[in-house]
Amino acid sequence: MKRAAKTDNHASTRPEAPLTHDVFNQVPPLTGHDVSADPALVGGVKREDADWALGELRTLGTLAGSARAQEWGRLANECPPVLRTHDRYGNRIDEVEFHPVWHELMAVAVGHGLHATPWASPRPGAHVARAAKFYVWSQVEAGHGCPISMTYASVAALRHTRALASEWEPLLVSRNYDFGLRPAAAKRGALAGMAMTEKQGGSDVRANATKAEPLGDGTYAITGHKWFNSAPMCDVFLVLAQAPGGLSCFLLPRVLPDGSRNAMRIMRLKEKLGNRSNASAEVEYEGAVAFLVGEEGRGVRTIIEMVNMTRLDCVIGSAAGMRYGVTQAVHHTSHRKAFGREIAEQPLMRNVLADLVLESEAATAVMVRLAGATDKAIRGDTGEGALRRTALAAAKYWVCKRAPAHAAEALECLGGNGYVEESQMPRLFRESPLNGIWEGSGNVAALDVLRSTAKEPETLDAFFTEVGLAAGGDHRLDAAIREAKDSLTDTATIEYRARRVVEGLALVLQASLLVRHSHPAVADAFCASRLDPGRGLAFGTLPSGLDLDSIIDRATMKIA
Template identity: 90%
Template sequence: MTHDVFNQVPPLTGHDVSADPTLVEGLARQDADWALGELRTLGTLAGSAKAQEWGRLANDHPPVLRTHDRYGNRIDEVEFHPAWHELMTVAVGHGLHATAWTSPRPGAHVARAAKFYVWSQVEAGHGCPISMTYASVAALRHTRALAAEWEPLLASRNYDFGLRPAALKRGVLAGMAMTEKQGGSDVRANTTRAEPLGDGGYAITGHKWFNSAPMCDVFLVLAQAPGGLSCFLLPRVLPDGSRNAMRIMRLKDKLGNKSNASAEVEYEGALAFLVGEEGRGIRTIIEMVNMTRLDCVIGSASGMRYGVTQAVHHTSHRRAFGKALAEQPLMRNVLADLALESEAATAVMVRLAGATDKAIRGDTDEGALRRTALAAAKYWVCKRAPAHAAESLECFGGNGYVEESQMPRLFRESPLNGIWEGSGNVAALDVLRATMKEPEALDAFFQEVDLATGADHRLDAAVLEVKDSLTDVATLEYSARRVVERLALILQASLLVRHSTPDVADAFCASRLAADWGHAFGTLPPGLDLAPIIDRATVKIA
């Protein structure tokens, strides 16, 4: 032997990923603590070596497109590694997809969000079809007949992979196709057309530049009908067992999200059915977008939690200059700063899940809050995720840059949620649109924030500053990112002041609301008690 192997960090396995104080405390506030038992079961599996190996294998062996069978017949099938199917079986079996829509229990969508947050820390890519399936129900409910036909299959806890008629399957999954080459986020520029067939169906002809999860059973698609841009439901397999005329041209070679398939597709008179009304496609599909935007926030918060727990674990076991890295003052500053960002993201995620649950059940005030707060959180939480992932990776030193650490996978995944369902500018401008055209949404936002009035002078001052900035109409669009950032920060601060520990709330307000905030992680001001902040991000292994 040339040397002894020591000072290496043991793998972080054998723990309950759901043992997250911010998450658990939030569930109790949002009527979902009844789900803690199932959440712990899922969290224990998420912390196991077996599940982590599934995540690695699904990314090391990405999906493969098979356009034709051995005889030359067009099949357009996507093949996955068995680990992908293991991940999907767990996700569907625990109801991370559309099951919450069928539950009469208050907090069902919050419980679903918590499970999505926990299980995404194993592997994020397979969350795409899970999220699409969850969100599709919101759009389908614009047409009762379609919802009655498809919702039971979408909500089923049976993962039944393979292209067969829906009537022969125990459960189905949904995808979405909006974006075209020439338009991007400007979906009104779409050219794909929908021609009425006279029997209630439409023939879809055209293309999509991004088709999310092309292996799914059914898709929501935007196309130009005689009455304008409209939303359609397009099945992959027709009732007679034949393949619908949806051609997968190629799979995207992406920066991250390697385990999941994203595709370019063409339609050659594919059969589809109108969802909602002709000419109101954006209004119809925006219901789905709002749900997937919530999942963007959940996914980014999940990635942050994974990053900080990995960083704390690594630095607690790695020694340098005579003591553990986590005991070095500057590293403690970094770890506490990462923990603050993670906790703030989780807190706002749980609150938004609660608002969503209540809005679905008819609470108009919660629906108004979600209108502004969700877009602001989508912008800010997703924007912070890449920086958070990079800093968490850096805590590993060179080891974090090596694929075996799994930190590069986290880093590659981190920008996705900021792009998906409207990039930063789209989300920021959507907030401004709400503030100018829907005053009840802005009122609901500040009513939520004002619940913390008087608890922290820095928060009180920041709220006044933001309210003042919204009156400068002349420069509002130019300054949209700055304004929306401040809106998100005061919402996070108000939640932490009201619900977290005094140490967390004090450190967050002292840094994020200060005029001289150092945006690099590890720039917290002196005089803060960092120990309890880091402790909340420390995984306890049985």
């Protein structure tokens, strides 16, 4: 006999839960677009000999704009790396464990050649194409760009020692992402990191105390510590240490050719403001085996090749963050209503949005120009190399300095929604100060400009030749160039005034590029707002009479 089914005698009398409200006036997610559909980026790529890469850039941009890739970025930051110092049996392993999405992000970056691939390409514009891809993919997630950037930069330093370059460069330029600690001979691809900073020194690397003792077979034993070791899960590192001949640069692999782990101990991972997806560590070396790169006593000169390349990526990363922030701000305010109409149609918000676009476009324009100068300098153009020497340090100072203020203003455009983690704007804000600190904080970058112009006057000549190409294009720019030149004449106070001097140089460089190459509305508004001594200091203080429609439209993403 079947049992009767149980019934709820009260079901028919229970009232339905009332609907308290309808959900409306909420902004749809910004997905299904091509992140590379950026007029400032595309125009620059074409000018700098990399138009052949536009198809690859669109493919990557479409992936970057997908909901899948954006979810990778979210998870990589919500599930940060974990240090495993020992295995279950008590053996020291010093391994860093990542969420699977980290490896997805890395595989895309390596597979698309965002790391060291341009070094293997004879094609003009290869470094520009790589910079454009790095800019696009960084808008998905910034943290994994650290090992990608250092791998790119490491080749420049390694080429000081041909034998090391011939061994490691094929692995570093490979498009195979091959995670895991194994000897170089067992790897299909490798990643590089760096370790310069120590507890007592910070930017003053000459205060480093780590020792390098020659072992008599061409190798050295490294003993000491590093306060910041970027991306300690990499296969090989460039390390500064004191050799008998002075501060020197060394290549230190994680795994030795016989398969044993090198004596590099990861003490802990840093708890950082942002960049949470990426591991940054304190390490100790207990007689770790390393190989000399360059000559003893010339470590700073050797590793500065790497630093200059990563400084370029600091500019690219900050420009990418600005672009991400302003596209989110324009998208949100274009879909959200207040006081009877879209927020983006409110006059004051239009002022803010247009101002954010100007800052973003100027950063993108100078980023692509510096990538072009880098590409040409690597191919032997001394004039472009001289321009890069001053312009890169000036842009590193200014673009990276502007990023936090830009991120804060873009976040504010979303109101309270922007302060909530789900919007991803807090992640952008936390990330925004990093590039201003990495590879020399603001003061270091500003003083580097002064040193380069004093010791190498040809770099200043190259700089003013470049900005002079826009002469006569805007009277405000002409006046600002004269003022920038005058600011360099009082050498007695120039170090005290370094930030203001370098700000002026960076602004005339950005303005000259916009006057020559950007939409006339962008160039006009930038010169009116950035080169006017009486300008407002906050975003959203543009003067009247500007073509804001044309400016804002350049940050409006088209959803597929």
